[in-house]
Amino acid sequence: MNNMKNRGTKKSSKIEKLEHTEKKMNINKENKKLKPRLMKFEELPVYLQDNEFIRDYYRCEWPLKDIALSVFSWHNETLNIWTHLVGFVIFVTLMVMSLTEKTIMENLLAGFSRPAGEARWMTMKKNGTTDSFPDSYTSQISNPSFLGVYGDGYEVVLWPWFVFLGGAMICLVFSSISHLFACHSHKFTLFFWRLDYSGISIMIICSFFAPVYYTFCCQPYWRLFYLTSITIVGILVIITLFAPSLTSGKFRSFRAALFLAMGFSGVIPAAHAVSLYFHHPQVLAALVYEIAMGLLYAAGAVFYVTRFPERWKPGAFDLVGHSHQIFHVLVVAAAFAHSIATLVIMDWRRGLPPCNAGILG
């Protein structure tokens, strides 16, 4: 009797097991067919819970293929990715324009730094180098050459300009990739947010090269001093950012302060340059663009730290309009203001005689 009973329970448990594995297989099949879903803030693992004012539309631990495709679908990172992808395209375009044709570079320089219709000879006249429309200028325009826009006896090399464009492109593309892939796993989150911070630092360092290089062309020791110090500070900032304790969300304000401090260390060489060339209107014009850049970065930092407007209406800005998207747009605008300042400075330098002519300080 007892044996029979045992056999009976054994049989039924076997059937149960079989049914259970069958169910499991079906669930797995369904899961494979189903697209991974978007999640609410409360459903996320702790490492992805960063901004409690963004309530919904999170991707969480999706397979890499789905994450890659999510560039084209709506979730709360879509616009964070695209704002910097569009910025990246803007800087690639600037790079291609500067590389392809010397005449385009000439137009870029002239277009940003002088009002329409003002001819180059007027600038030259002001500097007292020539009295009439210089033939050399027209021949420069029609005579394409690469990596050197030639001024009157002074060659303006383009590599510092390309260093800046390269830095901006690295920052923007690192940021887009980080916003796309960080949600894949805890390891990915740690790696990509560090990559994002280092991208920002690289852009700040690279931004200094062109203006410092061109304005201190005739003060090589100062130029070397400023370029070396900003590079050292930048590398120290990157090392600090990679310290494990600083990657947590708690240090948001600290990171913002670090970037701002790094950015505002540019005030010292800028003040020095203005003290040397305050009677040169183009230097002052460039300064105005650099101040605009500083204000745009500062405004970006305020949004980044305060998490406005989503703090004001949690859940209302999950997809469009939250602080990080505004911060991204302001970063692109600031980098663009800096591009204009750099082009103005390059055009100013191009119109000046060589250092040993004794006109420069």
Ligand SMILES: [Zn+2]
């Ligand atoms: Zn970002």
